[in-house]
Amino acid sequence: MAATRIADLLKSGQPGDSTTIQGWVRTKRAQKTLCFINVNDGSCMSGVQIVAESDMAGYDNVISQIATGASVEIQGTVVESPAKGQRIEVKAEQIRVFGGADESYPLQKKRHSFEFLRTLGHLRSRTNTLGAVFRVRNAAAQAVHEFFRDRGFLWVHTPILTASDCEGAGEMFTVTSLNLNQPPLTKGNGVDVEQDFFGKSAYLTVSGQLEAEIMAMAFTNVYTFGPTFRAENSNTSRHLAEFWMIEPEMAFCDLMGNADLAEDFLKYIFKAVLDACEDDMAFFNQRIDDSVLATADNIINNEFARITYTEAVELLLKTDKKFEFPVEWGIDLQSEHERYLAEDLFKKPVIVTDYPAAIKAFYMRLNDDQKTVAAMDVLAPKVGEIIGGSQREERLDILETRIDEAGLPRDAYWWYLDLRRYGTVPHAGFGLGFERLVQFMTGMGNIRDVIPFPRTPDNIEF
Amino acid sequence: MAATRIADLLKSGQPGDSTTIQGWVRTKRAQKTLCFINVNDGSCMSGVQIVAESDMAGYDNVISQIATGASVEIQGTVVESPAKGQRIEVKAEQIRVFGGADESYPLQKKRHSFEFLRTLGHLRSRTNTLGAVFRVRNAAAQAVHEFFRDRGFLWVHTPILTASDCEGAGEMFTVTSLNLNQPPLTKGNGVDVEQDFFGKSAYLTVSGQLEAEIMAMAFTNVYTFGPTFRAENSNTSRHLAEFWMIEPEMAFCDLMGNADLAEDFLKYIFKAVLDACEDDMAFFNQRIDDSVLATADNIINNEFARITYTEAVELLLKTDKKFEFPVEWGIDLQSEHERYLAEDLFKKPVIVTDYPAAIKAFYMRLNDDQKTVAAMDVLAPKVGEIIGGSQREERLDILETRIDEAGLPRDAYWWYLDLRRYGTVPHAGFGLGFERLVQFMTGMGNIRDVIPFPRTPDNIEF
Numbered sequence: 001m002a003a004t005r006i007a008d009l010l011k012s013g014q015p016g017d018s019t020t021i022q023g024w025v026r027t028k029r030a031q032k033t034l035c036f037i038n039v040n041d042g043s044c045m046s047g048v049q050i051v052a053e054s055d056m057a058g059y060d061n062v063i064s065q066i067a068t069g070a071s072v073e074i075q076g077t078v079v080e081s082p083a084k085g086q087r088i089e090v091k092a093e094q095i096r097v098f099g100g101a102d103e104s105y106p107l108q109k110k111r112h113s114f115e116f117l118r119t120l121g122h123l124r125s126r127t128n129t130l131g132a133v134f135r136v137r138n139a140a141a142q143a144v145h146e147f148f149r150d151r152g153f154l155w156v157h158t159p160i161l162t163a164s165d166c167e168g169a170g171e172m173f174t175v176t177s178l179n180l181n182q183p184p185l186t187k188g189n190g191v192d193v194e195q196d197f198f199g200k201s202a203y204l205t206v207s208g209q210l211e212a213e214i215m216a217m218a219f220t221n222v223y224t225f226g227p228t229f230r231a232e233n234s235n236t237s238r239h240l241a242e243f244w245m246i247e248p249e250m251a252f253c254d255l256m257g258n259a260d261l262a263e264d265f266l267k268y269i270f271k272a273v274l275d276a277c278e279d280d281m282a283f284f285n286q287r288i289d290d291s292v293l294a295t296a297d298n299i300i301n302n303e304f305a306r307i308t309y310t311e312a313v314e315l316l317l318k319t320d321k322k323f324e325f326p327v328e329w330g331i332d333l334q335s336e337h338e339r340y341l342a343e344d345l346f347k348k349p350v351i352v353t354d355y356p357a358a359i360k361a362f363y364m365r366l367n368d369d370q371k372t373v374a375a376m377d378v379l380a381p382k383v384g385e386i387i388g389g390s391q392r393e394e395r396l397d398i399l400e401t402r403i404d405e406a407g408l409p410r411d412a413y414w415w416y417l418d419l420r421r422y423g424t425v426p427h428a429g430f431g432l433g434f435e436r437l438v439q440f441m442t443g444m445g446n447i448r449d450v451i452p453f454p455r456t457p458d459n460i461e462f
Numbered sequence: 463m464a465a466t467r468i469a470d471l472l473k474s475g476q477p478g479d480s481t482t483i484q485g486w487v488r489t490k491r492a493q494k495t496l497c498f499i500n501v502n503d504g505s506c507m508s509g510v511q512i513v514a515e516s517d518m519a520g521y522d523n524v525i526s527q528i529a530t531g532a533s534v535e536i537q538g539t540v541v542e543s544p545a546k547g548q549r550i551e552v553k554a555e556q557i558r559v560f561g562g563a564d565e566s567y568p569l570q571k572k573r574h575s576f577e578f579l580r581t582l583g584h585l586r587s588r589t590n591t592l593g594a595v596f597r598v599r600n601a602a603a604q605a606v607h608e609f610f611r612d613r614g615f616l617w618v619h620t621p622i623l624t625a626s627d628c629e630g631a632g633e634m635f636t637v638t639s640l641n642l643n644q645p646p647l648t649k650g651n652g653v654d655v656e657q658d659f660f661g662k663s664a665y666l667t668v669s670g671q672l673e674a675e676i677m678a679m680a681f682t683n684v685y686t687f688g689p690t691f692r693a694e695n696s697n698t699s700r701h702l703a704e705f706w707m708i709e710p711e712m713a714f715c716d717l718m719g720n721a722d723l724a725e726d727f728l729k730y731i732f733k734a735v736l737d738a739c740e741d742d743m744a745f746f747n748q749r750i751d752d753s754v755l756a757t758a759d760n761i762i763n764n765e766f767a768r769i770t771y772t773e774a775v776e777l778l779l780k781t782d783k784k785f786e787f788p789v790e791w792g793i794d795l796q797s798e799h800e801r802y803l804a805e806d807l808f809k810k811p812v813i814v815t816d817y818p819a820a821i822k823a824f825y826m827r828l829n830d831d832q833k834t835v836a837a838m839d840v841l842a843p844k845v846g847e848i849i850g851g852s853q854r855e856e857r858l859d860i861l862e863t864r865i866d867e868a869g870l871p872r873d874a875y876w877w878y879l880d881l882r883r884y885g886t887v888p889h890a891g892f893g894l895g896f897e898r899l900v901q902f903m904t905g906m907g908n909i910r911d912v913i914p915f916p917r918t919p920d921n922i923e924f
Contacts, residue, residue: 003714005614005682022682022714024885042681043614071885073714098714099856099886122877123884125680134681138616145607152467152505154600159915160622160689161704163922173637173659175666177693180636180645180653191642197635197693197703198922204637211915211924218587219504219596220467220485227622227688231639231659241659242623252465252484252535252560394561415584415924422585423486423533424561453621453673460625460660462673462877 003073007043013088017078021048021090024126025070025101027109028063035063037092039072042125045132045279049081049089050074062095068108069101069126114449121453121462129288132280133450136273137438143272144225144246144434147265153221153248158208160227163200164412171231172203173241204229209429210363210416212249213392216427217419223248225434233457237446240435242455249429255365255374255391258428259351262378262387263304266349270296273441281441289443295382296441302348309333309355309372312341319345332359338377338384349386350379362406363416364390365426366398376430383440389430396420465535469505475550479540483510483552486588487532487563489571490525497525499554501534504587507594507741511543511551512536524557530570531563531588576911583915583924591750594742595912598735599900605734606687606708606896609727615683615710620670622689625662626874633693634665635703666691671891672825672878674711675854678889679881685710687896695919699908702897704917711891717827717836717853720890721813724840724849725766728811732758735903743903751905757844758903764810771795771817771834774803781807794821800839800846811848812841824868825878826852827888828860838892845902851892858882 003022004013013019023041030036033054040047052059066072073096081089106112106120107127117124124130145155165172177197178184184192193201208224215222224247231241248261274281274296285293307315316327316337321344325334333352342350354367355375364373374391393399399420403410410417438450448454453462465484466475475481485503492498495516502509514521528534535558543551568574568582569589579586586592607617627634639659640646646654655663670686677684686709693703710723736743736758747755769777778789778799783806787796795814804812816829817837826835836853855861861882865872872879900912910916915924 007614022887024679042616069884071713071887098888099882099884101884105884122676122880123680125677131680134616134618134677138618141617141619142607142611145604149604152469154504154596155603156596156600156914157603157689157706159704159917159922159924161691161917161922171639173639174642175635175637176642177633177635178642180638180640180642183642197695197919198917199920200922202922214584214924215587215596215914217486218593227619229623233659242621244619251533418584420561422531422561422563422567425484425533426560452618452677455621455623455660457659458661460621460623460662460664462621462676 005043006039006041006048009048009078009090010044010046010088013078015078015080015088019076019078019090021050021074021076023047023072025066025068025072027068028066030063035066037066037072039074040126040131042131044135045128045283046086049083049086050076050092050095051079051089052092052095056092057094062097065097065100066095067101067105069105071098072096073098114446118448118454119461125452128283130449132277132283133438133442133444134452135280136277136442137450139273139276140269140438140441141225141434143269143276146272147268148223148248151221153223154215154219156212156215156219156222156224157226158205158211158215158224160205161198161202162205163198163202164210165201165203170206172206173229173231175202175204206230207245207431208247209249209431212247212429213416213419213427216249216251216429217423217425220251221248235457237448238436240447240451240454240456243447243451244434245431246434247429247431249427251425251427253391253428254426255353255376255428258389258391258430259304259306259353259376262351262376262389262430263349266378266387267300269437270299270441274300284442284444288445291382292441292443295380298348298381304349304351304378305346306351306353308353312337312352315341315345330356330358333377335384338379339381342379342384343381347381349381352377352379360390362402362408363392363399365393366402374428378430380440383436386436386440387430387432389428391426391428394420394424394426396424467505468501468503468510471510471540471552472506472508472550475540477540477542477550481538481540481552483512483536483538485509485534487528487530487534489530490528492525497528499528499534501536502588502593504593506597507590507745508548511545511548512538512554512557513541513551514554514557518554519556524559527559527562528557529563529567531567533560534558535560576908580910580916581923587914590745592911594739594745595900595904595906596914597742598739598904599912601735601738602731602900602903603687603896605731605738608734609730610685610710613683615685616677616681618674618677618681618684618686619688620667620673620677620686622667623660623664624667625660625664626672627663627665632668634668635691635693637664637666668692669707669893670709671711671893674709674891675878675881675889678711678713678891679885679887682713683710697919699910700898700901702909702913702916702918705909705913706896707893708896709891709893711889713887713889715853715890716888717815717838717890720851720853720892721766721768721815721838724813724838724851724892725811728840728849729762731899732761732903736762746904746906753844754903754905757842760810760843766811766813766840767808768813768815770815774799774814777803777807792818792820795839797846800841801843804841804846805843809843811843814839814841822852824864824870825854825861827855828864836890840892842902845898848898848902849892849894851890853888853890856882856886856888858886
């Protein structure tokens, strides 16, 4: 059943070509002796227009079965299109209907809210907007692999299941194979986790970073790209309980090398998506957020600004702009501060480095001033923080002290500390949430609309 | 700190080139006025030989700090190597030791069992064998994306968390955010799952297939590549509780199209790995399993045999070979039967199709004979089943009957059935476990040695 992808046909089809097209009917417009059918196979935004004339064999029967949502195969000939905005169309010689769709098909021509479409997770990818989102998502995901592969990075699969409940990045889900209604109990009447699948409590990972560090200490440059989890009860347009994260980790790399990679990475992904999904990106700019193309252009064509946290605080104190959260050295920058820096002041992405140690994770490398760490956040216009990373503490004694100060148990980190005992090296890495990146690229307002099957509090359908 | 990857240096370095190398010391051999140091950065199997002479500045001090496991940076000049088996080596002009490694470093020169190395999950990637495994794993994973991307398939991220406990492929882990020691209770004293994170019971997925079908009904050709889970208490060399699976799904595709894709896929991945990891594959052939290269050659250069299940049973009944499990029409083929077909009889991969409906999943398409389904298994010499797939049942009434016959609740499949109500099409797909594929390629005996951080019963370290 070899058919031509509609994206390929629209690009390279020539009048006179014989072609076979397969897809789903988006619209049908029947006239007396003529029927126009728009067919889409998901390969691109615009479907192809099929023209069926009443002298086609079985015309009446076939046309009666065709409705929005029906699946069809068309054999025909490519012809020049007299219609505006399309180079070619297909004159049907034979139409086969695989499956109909009656009036109950929920995606009739009228527009639907994204909220309503979320209740149709099994059908919403057939709409223009969600179709475009998932093509962009795929193009960005492929570009992630290309970017790292071309630079000699190994894709490493860090574990989803972990026994460590002190990764520190957020609330964790518990994973168990026990019967929760009749769990085995210890003498003290607690659940006997020794009888659980792993012989101890198990959780879903919040980050692959610590294990990625293991792999970087063997392969120099590695990255993860996989699902991570948060059990936080955050019902917002920016939070998911399950999302995909990208985390490169580089041995023999310092904070500036890390910042260089982050900048190259963002430029590469935006450029790759613009190249691969030109029509989809134009659609987002027209229908969803008219700054999407300008933002991409801003990312690709500007050298990112680089300032320290201390400089950032000085700049924030200097401005006349009023902030809800008052600024002083030591605070965690709020979204309003981050957006002021990137959007109003620099008008381009800004990499802020060297944050106060007190507000950052224990594994970030302590600077010589003893009060800041070699952390970095990449702030982008419109969204604020898009990437967070750091040089890691590679000195055993300082790392041990930092673990103690954070109130964490050294024992749990025995292998992480071993990496500093045996051939330790300066190393660095960053993380970014893939869905936030897709949201940023497409301008989609709710993160639930950039992942095929969103998981949020009280929501696990499909 | 821009250094040259050792893989690149060994390939293209020319005598006279200045170079900087970073990596970890594998071996050190000190003579009176000379020291040979083998340095490895994980980019390839063989490290580069560094020659330091005693007239180098700080020679004594530096050499005293260098031991197996230490991390170093060497600036020097590429010279022709007088040693056998290496084209070039590096004459050191300056050596910097980042981190030492004392006698307690567990990976001293002597060989270690893979079982012992599993207790060193944070260090074992620095050994020759595990290093080779994870380079092959990366090359295979990259090839998976290339294969599908080049054919216009979208990579779709199907959910890890699912509310459906009836996917049918195996035992599932439960995921919860409740405090297991003090869970909220219903009036009947059961755990009140309505108060859990998702408002109902949640599990870790065993397959992304059903959701991949959703996406194929919008984008025609899609694939998943992500982690899946089994809570089965299987302590074998072939089972993991967490493993990565690849599942393509194609609309407008029948069983033979599915078989074609599976065959093309395996040939492509093997070829890509042989191209990318020539030295690593030669190592496996020499040290782990001397049939590894012949097997790869067999996969790449033979047209796979295709027979029906019924023909397979006839062939098994005809042979004089004695089987432990007796053969008759209706049985599930055992590993001994599968290996006989692929290894002894056809001496190449065999695709067996059209299995008895009674032993296959409800979603496989019922054949016209009413007793077999359009299933396929790809059997390979040495391992037996490596891929399993089917054409899916696209006819609503038959699918409903099959769900009833399997004793499953129709309600749970409302959206899966909707796909057959609205624009249903013939479609097909297959699944393969990525770790089994890597095991097959490398000849590694235990599946725990082809994933960085294996999860098995009572084992969740690192």
